[in-house]
Amino acid sequence: MNQAPVISLEGVMKSRGDFVLGPVDLAVEPGHVVAVVGPNGSGKSTLFGMLMNLLRPDSGEVALFGGRYPDDEVAIKRRIGYVPERPTGRDDMNAVALGKFVSRWYPRWDRRLYRDLLGRSGIDPGKRFGALSKGMRRRLSFALALATSPELLLLDEPTAGVDPIARCEMLDEILNFVRDDAHGGDRTVVFATHVVEEARLIADYVVLLADGKFLGLHEKDDLLENWKTLWVDVEPEGAVPGIVEVESGSPARIVTNSRRETSEALLARNISIVRSRSFDLEGILSHLLRRGGKRQRA
């Protein structure tokens, strides 16, 4: 599919104090769920801040729906449902008042969906935002974002502080949001998380960040198919494509990030694969994070 990207970042850099994010080059096509994964302090919120024009990049280009900040700000933001990591200025309003307030800015406000989401989340509509538990505050912010009928959901750690059952319900809501039989398949979600399991369950792509360094946009299934541990009868000498780790022994243990290429190269050298084992996503991502290495602080 060669659709125009919903999000396009080119050479984007941002420094905050001694922290530097980027350069980030990223294009997200409509209809996909993208998980931004990285440890705390890796730059996830800085990235979201730039997507929402709350932060200006020091250099590079940010485009959403083909438009740019600040010229197209209103048009862009009408199409985005954003859940920040720490919402501000809401504490004194209850769910009803918040709904009324937000609906004024969004022509496509979905009252019925908002009411349903409040009901499903068990949010007391009369209780002040500030008086709700952390998990309930997350769910209320999430309901507000969904009810604006956005084309793009930007969720910064949407499930932080949410209990496991509510977390599953939220992941389900995200998948309902991108349902292609009900919505035509061009809705997009970008969500930050440090819980790899969430990426495994619902993401199509994974963006990896480590200490401000952008470690690429990866197709999730591609990672799962290509990263393998192989045990081989003879340790290969010289360069074999795809190999990222070798542990001597008999059999020797190899980690590859391109299963087919490595197997063919081993076969050509008459090396037999004794056993092969898949990785889980967590294992692959921690490999990539380790290999990404630490950036020198500016």
Place this chain on the structure above:
Amino acid sequence: MSDKPAGPHVPVYLSMDDPEPMYAQIESQFRDFILSGQLPPGTMLPSMRALARNLTCSVITTRRAYENLEGEGLIRTRQGLGTVVADIPEEKITARRREPVEKAFREAVRAGGRAGLTAEELRHIMEEALLAEGAGTDQSTTRRSKP
């Protein structure tokens, strides 16, 4: 996560131990269901996202599988109406059914080659397999097995 499939629930599964890529696993299972008549023409298939959700794989994988099946003429996607099993002529079904079998045999022959077996030994294994599966008495399957 709760399971709310949109459209019919098809018994497709994915195995990470299978050397075939995920999209190919989906493709071949659908191909089998369609060519065996278990999913007759006109049957509504789950949307790409619904299938991805069901299998906990990405929509990129299910899209690739559907595109390939559509390229083969086994399914049809109509904008706004979803994906259905296509009308397939009988002779195509017959020809198509042979394909995976031929492929499996070629793979077995290659495995034999790697194990250093001769053609005669391979024929012998084939004979034994036919007998073990109870197919050895069927004339149509044994006719050409001993030249």
